Amino acid sequence: MSLDTGFSYLELDFSRSKDGQWYLLHDWPSWASRTGYQGELPPVANDVVQRLGGYAAAPSIHGVKSSYSTVPLGDLLRILDQRSGFKVVTDTKTDEDAMLLLESIPEQYRERFIFQTYSLDGMRQMAGLLGEQRVILTAYQLHDWWRWDGFNEEFLAALRAYPKMFAVTVPLSVAYEKEKLGRLLSVGIPVLVHGRPDEINSYNLPRQLMERGVSGAYVD
Template sequence: MLFINILKYISLFLIISIIGLYSFVEYRIFQFNKNSIDIIAHAGGQIDGHIYTNSLEALNNSYNEGAKIFELDIRETKDGYYVGTHDWKTWAQQTGYSGELPPNLEEFKRYKILNKYTAMSFEDINNWFLSHPDVVFITDKVDKPLKMVNLFYDKSKIKMELFSKKSMRMGGGIFDGAMANYYSLSQITKTLLVKYDFISMIEFFKKNNLKYVVAGKPFSYEDKFKLKLIRLNGIKIYMYLFGTNDEITQQVIEYPSYLDGVYYNKIPN
């Protein structure tokens, strides 16, 4: 038993050493450019300085700036239709709508965002992506992968952030773009992670065909360690970072061993 425990500690030390060396080497050679990581247009990207519009104009503007991956927030209307908006309170503020929330589809379509931009139903979103076959759609908020994938025109062009154990397993079983929310995943596999049962943690990804993780900036040593280990096992990490474009890019340069894609409001040059 003592010998087995010693082997475990030796294995842990070797893993930490390898990850540390990997991070140092990667930091030394990393050069940021638009081809080094996936650039994701957050909420369609900004338009005229406005963010979180999830609008047609935002999509077109980001596409013209070179974006190839677009994240849109999806919510469900009162009558059961999916539409593009971050949340209903924000949408009401953007449109001046004063009725009961959520609205129905007809009400949603009737209002302009900030009196200027075009709100998008899921049919509109589908049509836009269908007319731009060179791009990829990412979404979150709606934890129903089967319904979402069946609605989208091409399941090979959609990635979806998932938040529950059930949706992660379901999503991984029906399409390759299932993305585990890191913080939800940490709770699901909490006992495994605390015990540093790395093999079981990685098996969760492999068993459920999860190829992506979505996370915020890693602050704690534990989070950094987990994310590096995840990435070393071939799982891609998409990350939300905060600040100006220059500040986000600086964080990308500082944390290359934690990420494969970053969400930007404004597509960098």
């Protein structure tokens, strides 16, 4: 549905099975809760394949009913073959998993992916492999963002070394902290905000964020 409505970037969660296979899902505990799986987590791929679809989703949102399905990485690659013009923003939760996911994606597909990283070291490593234009620093996973004096000069200097980075992401609350957001915007890298669907999916919010200098928003 997102592709049919014209979205150019899709933020997708990725989780790895015990035997190293990747699936598009937020986390294994919630997957187990939805599918009724009661074994060890993470599961092996065979257990996931037996439970790919046909499960009830959460209550309908805005009147749209849906079902819960698990999508293997291979299925996503086939969609990339069929649909041009969009890119995937990854969310793996850790730098280590981001690197493992990169290694699992065939070379010919990698230009369609933008990788979230979760530390300055992870940012540097991924930028060295892919180029900074295909890297996001997920700043809301760092220790600095919640401090009143967060994003100090040492942190900003590290960002200035990557002026063409795709974006830095922060929690929605930072967009309303003028001084803190101003420090981040001064670097010149686009700033995105992250939040829950009930926070982000507001008619007026995009305009309010743009007025503050934020480039965009996304949800889990």
